[in-house]
Amino acid sequence: MARNSIGLIELSSIAAGFEVCDAMLKAADVELVLARTICSGKYMVLVRGD
Known part of the structure; x- marks a missing residue:
């Protein structure tokens, strides 16, 4: 799958x-x-797919 x-x-x-x-x-x-905190109280989620 290419994603x-x-x-x-x-x-x-x-x-x-x-x-x-x-x-x-x-x-x-x-x-x-990737899923992580980026500063105090903020959260980032990065996904890939089709």
Whole structure:
């Protein structure tokens, strides 16, 4: 599979970041590239897929 698309989501809560990351991985054919805090209280999720 080529995995030609990327998606980046920035959230204002670490807890919300965990929830969104979990929901995306369960609901879509995506692969987690990066999930981490980017500053105090902010969370970033980067995925790739089709």
